[in-house]
Amino acid sequence: MTPRFDLATVLSGEYLARYVTGFITTMELAVAAWILAFLLAVLLTVVRMAPFKPADWAVAAFVEYHRNVPLLIQILLWYFGVPELLPNSARMWINQQNSEFFFALVAIGLCFSAYMSEDLRSGIRSIPGTQYEAARALAFGYFRSMYYVILPQALRVSGPPLINQTLFLFKNTSLAMAIGVAELTYQAKEIESYTFKTFEAFFVATAVYLTISLGIMLLGDHAARRSQIDAR
Amino acid sequence: MKTLNVILSAAAACVLLAGAAQADQLQDIKARGKLVCGTLGTSQPFSYQDPKTREIIGYDVAVCGAIAKSLGVPMELKAISVDARIPELTQGRVDILAANLGWTKARSEQIDYSYSYFVSQQKILVRRDSGITTLEQLKGQKISAVKGSSSEQGVKREIPNAQTLTYQDGSASFLALQQGKVNGFCASELVLVKLKEQTDGSANPVDIVKKSLFVEPWGLGIRKGEPAFLKHVNDTLVKMEQSGEAARVFEEWFGPATAYKLERDFKIEEIKG
Numbered sequence: 001m002t003p004r005f006d007l008a009t010v011l012s013g014e015y016l017a018r019y020v021t022g023f024i025t026t027m028e029l030a031v032a033a034w035i036l037a038f039l040l041a042v043l044l045t046v047v048r049m050a051p052f053k054p055a056d057w058a059v060a061a062f063v064e065y066h067r068n069v070p071l072l073i074q075i076l077l078w079y080f081g082v083p084e085l086l087p088n089s090a091r092m093w094i095n096q097q098n099s100e101f102f103f104a105l106v107a108i109g110l111c112f113s114a115y116m117s118e119d120l121r122s123g124i125r126s127i128p129g130t131q132y133e134a135a136r137a138l139a140f141g142y143f144r145s146m147y148y149v150i151l152p153q154a155l156r157v158s159g160p161p162l163i164n165q166t167l168f169l170f171k172n173t174s175l176a177m178a179i180g181v182a183e184l185t186y187q188a189k190e191i192e193s194y195t196f197k198t199f200e201a202f203f204v205a206t207a208v209y210l211t212i213s214l215g216i217m218l219l220g221d222h223a224a225r226r227s228q229i230d231a232r
Numbered sequence: 233m234k235t236l237n238v239i240l241s242a243a244a245a246c247v248l249l250a251g252a253a254q255a256d257q258l259q260d261i262k263a264r265g266k267l268v269c270g271t272l273g274t275s276q277p278f279s280y281q282d283p284k285t286r287e288i289i290g291y292d293v294a295v296c297g298a299i300a301k302s303l304g305v306p307m308e309l310k311a312i313s314v315d316a317r318i319p320e321l322t323q324g325r326v327d328i329l330a331a332n333l334g335w336t337k338a339r340s341e342q343i344d345y346s347y348s349y350f351v352s353q354q355k356i357l358v359r360r361d362s363g364i365t366t367l368e369q370l371k372g373q374k375i376s377a378v379k380g381s382s383s384e385q386g387v388k389r390e391i392p393n394a395q396t397l398t399y400q401d402g403s404a405s406f407l408a409l410q411q412g413k414v415n416g417f418c419a420s421e422l423v424l425v426k427l428k429e430q431t432d433g434s435a436n437p438v439d440i441v442k443k444s445l446f447v448e449p450w451g452l453g454i455r456k457g458e459p460a461f462l463k464h465v466n467d468t469l470v471k472m473e474q475s476g477e478a479a480r481v482f483e484e485w486f487g488p489a490t491a492y493k494l495e496r497d498f499k500i501e502e503i504k505g
Contacts, residue, residue, distance in 0.1 A: 080404075080407060080408075080411065083411065084411065091411075091412065092412055095411070095412045095413045099413065100397065177379075178399070178400055180376075180397035180398055180399060180408075189380060190379075190380070190384075192315075193379075193380035193381070193385075194336070194338050194385065195338045195339075195341075196318045196338070196341075196343065197342065198318060
């Protein structure tokens with residue numbers, strides 16, 4: 001009879017190496033997707049706030065698509081769908097590369113840029129218009145008003161929701177396993193099917209996800225407290 | 233800290249529940265008056281829904297039915313997913329598994345396997361325009377397989393440097409081959425024969441590499457620590473082999489009258505690791 005709860009097996013040799021490479025891939029995917037999402041979110045926010053209606057509509061459509069279609073479908077669409085639109089030679093070239101990782105990164109990055117841009121926009125909208133007027137009255141131009149007066153306050157408001165999105169983004173990298181990206185969940189599933197130690201295999205993955213997520217939360221809390229304005 | 237406590241006690245509870253003592257299963261089944269058999273229900277011709285009667289039928293079902301008959305009880309089928317096979321068995325929700333259960337050493341440490349009642353030829357499907365005809369040509373290439381399948385493990389074992397990409401199901405693995413994301417798709421020959429037939433005459437035909445990548449014995453899955461039940465199952469399988477019933481059942485699902493037209497090139501026997 002094998003022991004009932006035996007972490008030693010799944011944490012040894014080849015299986016441990018799988019967890020490690022899976023974890024590294026998860027982190028690479030999460031960090032790269034986060035950078036893409038954040039930069040794009042800033043761009044989307046700026047475009048949306050420009051005084052040009054069609055730009056506003058385009059961003060709104062982008063955001064609604066990404067908020068209303070399951071992320072798994074978006075990933076599958078990028079991986080199995082989009083390359084089919086390309087000419088044959090380009091498609092073959094992409095297929096030779098590490099296209100699983102690339103398409104997962106694009107899908108997750110785009111999706112979360114939509115959420116993050118909404119958080120940024122809400123942050124900016126929460127700052128009363130009088131702040132802007134006051135800045136202008138002090139002879140700041142549009143950009144300097146935004147940079148010195150509006151954005152520092154807006155980012156403080158957007159902080160907690162952005163931390164939340166970061167957590168969601170981190171956890172949702174697990175969906176990349178559907179297209180064969182060998183990240184942490186993929187590896188946990190592999191280990192499960194090699195050993196049939198279902199509980200142990202997912203227990204380890206759970207512990208890793210939980211640790212990183214709690215870490216992100218603590219860092220976020222810390223940053224929020226640091227940027228707090230002292231109450232009068 | 234509180235969260236951690238909750239998680240740890242939940243984990244402990246699961247472990248305790250799983251460890252609850254069980255009486256002898258052979259007696260239990262007879263006393264209960266039915267054999268609960270876990271099967272996939274989506275794997276033609278092993279276990280799948282008959283489009284007319286809506287009942288689950290197939291080779292796996294027939295073998296399980298024979299075990300039930302030998303016990304003198306009716307069989308109750310339970311459709312389960314590939315992922316859920318082992319938990320369903322170890323947690324006692326099914327008595328026995330007839331569910332495309334390929335033998336591997338690591339798996340045999342978790343559950344007992346009966347004698348093998350089927351031997352699967354694992355082969356590789358390639359695009360005809362790729363010009364690949366031998367396994368050697370697949371060295372270092374990308375090969376798709378169903379996530380968690382033993383096909384994937386076989387590719388890693390048998391083809392040096394091959395990179396496996398696993399997907400949720402056979403159709404995604406096949407789509408990846410057709411789109412050129414991978415150069416081969418490894419699965420049981422039975423699955424591949426059908427796919428080849430479907431694409432013959434299309435713009436994107438596929439071929440099966442002739443040589444088997446490996447052969448995989450399949451067994452019925454039984455919980456560890458049930459020697460009486462295991463012996464009964466094995467004895468029944470051996471009797472089926474001797475009486476010719478095993479060959480007859482094989483013929484019914486794979487023989488000349490079916491789409492597969494397979495020759496039976498194995499006998500029911502103990503799986504040797």
